Amino acid sequence: MFLRRTGLCLLRSSRETVPLVRRQLATAATAPHSKLEDFRTGETDPANHNKSHLSRFYTIPVDVRKQIFAYGGLPKTFERQTKTFNENCLMVRQPAVELIGYLKRTDFRKPVNRFVLYGKDGVGKSLILAHMLHYGYSQEFVLVHVPWVANWMKRAKETALSSTHEGCLDLPLDGAAWLVHFKHQNAKLLTKLDLKVSREYVWSKRETTPAGSPILELVEHGINRAKFSCDAIAALLQELREQSTEGKLRTMVVIDGFNAFFHPHTRILMENKVRATPEKLTLTKPFLDITSHGWSNGVCILAVDRMALTEDRMESDLPLYQLRREGFEHLDPFVPVRVDNYSEEEYYSCVQYYLNRKWIQTTADGFDKELEFLSGRNPYKLMQLCASV
Structure with missing residues (x-):
């Protein structure tokens, strides 16, 4: 045999x-x-x-x-x-069917529900997220998807001092790459929805995005001018939160390795050669804001994973240990969804x-x-x- x-x-x-x-x-x-x-x-x-x-x-x-x-x-x-x-x-696995059932019974006028997938290594959390992305796409949610947060914390392509947040670092190439990903997933739907930016965004003395411009112009600017990609992401996610709350669209936030946002250190060095903490990266705050409860007409589906941590991997796979106290309190209340072996x-x-x-x-x-x-x-x-x- x-x-x-x-x-x-x-x-x-x-x-x-x-x-x-x-x-x-x-x-x-x-x-x-x-x-x-x-x-x-x-x-x-x-x-x-x-x-x-x-x-x-x-x-x-x-x-x-x-x-x-x-x-x-x-x-x-x-x-x-x-x-x-x-x-x-x-x-088709039980956690995905469970989440789909929850979403069908959700009152999207209420503050966003947060769902946290957890489980041992290799049980299929990322594929459950992929199933939910397909569901969100089929139901015309605007997708805000981060495939793996740890890539920013461990393997940043480039760093630069932020011009808008003193003492913080931009990840310009990673930000531009994420905007390309966002545009590819959502361009057709955003064109159909005809969303406009609600305010003027000033990038430099000569570069602005006027109020009333298509929201895709905001995305394009961040792609074409990588220097401003992190600020463009912050503006984009703020617009999505506000316009979702106004009922102009529905937003699905899907983030894998979400607990990496709350690990004590990244592998990125600051100017003084000290390792940066996640809050020192300008990409962190926009994604923490959009996973907070202060908006409606959306949903957040997040996964925590031991592999997302830079070091000191927790033995327990429970959300409290993976998110640490800060991350747990950021999401509380949330619905935990366990993913097991086959x-x-x-x-x-x-x-x-x-x-x-x-x-x-x-x-x-x-x-x-x-x-x-x-x-x-x-x-x-x-x-x-x-x-x-």
């Missing part, structure tokens, strides 16, 4: 009675193609996903994937896998998918039980075990 594309040798299993789903998996290599379709759902609109679709994979249309995830939002290992499989499929049904659905894509093959019973034991049904570990060598 063996797994194709890995160096993992599998031991023979006992001849005990195997449940029906395991017998289907053990004979999948020779079974008709139709036998493998139980793990899929044809419902591609995330707004329609409910408990009847749990543990099944749905396909994100190519054009939607290019618009939402062209500049980030999917883990790199998952992206490599989707290129190999030549399709972008996400599993359930038994989810695990076998994932293995069926890998078999269907011919990513793994088998010639005897028991391979699925050994994969289950080795991975602990952790989605990331399972993906790594089945990855090519």
Whole structure:
């Protein structure tokens, strides 16, 4: 018995009675193609996903994937896998269905609800966020999406002294890159909504954005003049908060690694060679403002992750430990949503998918039980075990 594309040798299993789903998996290599379709759902609109679709994979249309995830939002290992499989499929999981249910029952006239995803490493928090981004896109929310906050704190492309906030640092190239991401996700919707800026923004003696200009001009200015990108982001997020509250649009804030905003130190050095704290970065405050409760007609879906911390990773994955006291109080009250390892049904659905894509093959019973034991049904570990060598 063996797994194709890995160096993992599998031991023979006992001849005990195997449940029906395991017998289907053990004979999948020779079974008709139709036998493998139980793990899929044809419902591609995330707004329609409910408990009847749990543990099944749905396909994100190519054009939607290019618009939402062209500049980030999917883990790199998952992206490599989707290129190999030549399709972008996400599993419909309980936390996503739970969040969709909450949003359908939300009164958006009230202050924004904040949802915090948490769980152990590799359980799929980022893919739940990707599912929610697709939902927000399908429901015409303006997306304010940060794929991974820790990239700003650990691997800033460039730093510069802020001209508007004394003693703070701008991340001009990272700010411009985020504005490109925002524009790519939302340009069509913003054009349709025809949003205008509510006030004049003065960037220098010769550069201004007049009141009444299309909001995309604000975005374009930050992209074309990276020097002002962080200030442009602050102005943009303020406009979105105010105009959402006025009922002109609905905004969905999705941030992965949100707890990095509250870590004591970044890896960025100030002029005096002391490591900067997150509040010394001008990108921090706008995203903390838009995740506060002082506006309406929107929603914040955030994920906390041990990997987002620069150092001193907490043993506990609970929000109180990951956010520390400051971050917890910033979000309180919020709705915690736990993401766990695959359930038994989810695990076998994932293995069926890998078999269907011919990513793994088998010639005897028991391979699925050994994969289950080795991975602990952790989605990331399972993906790594089945990855090519």
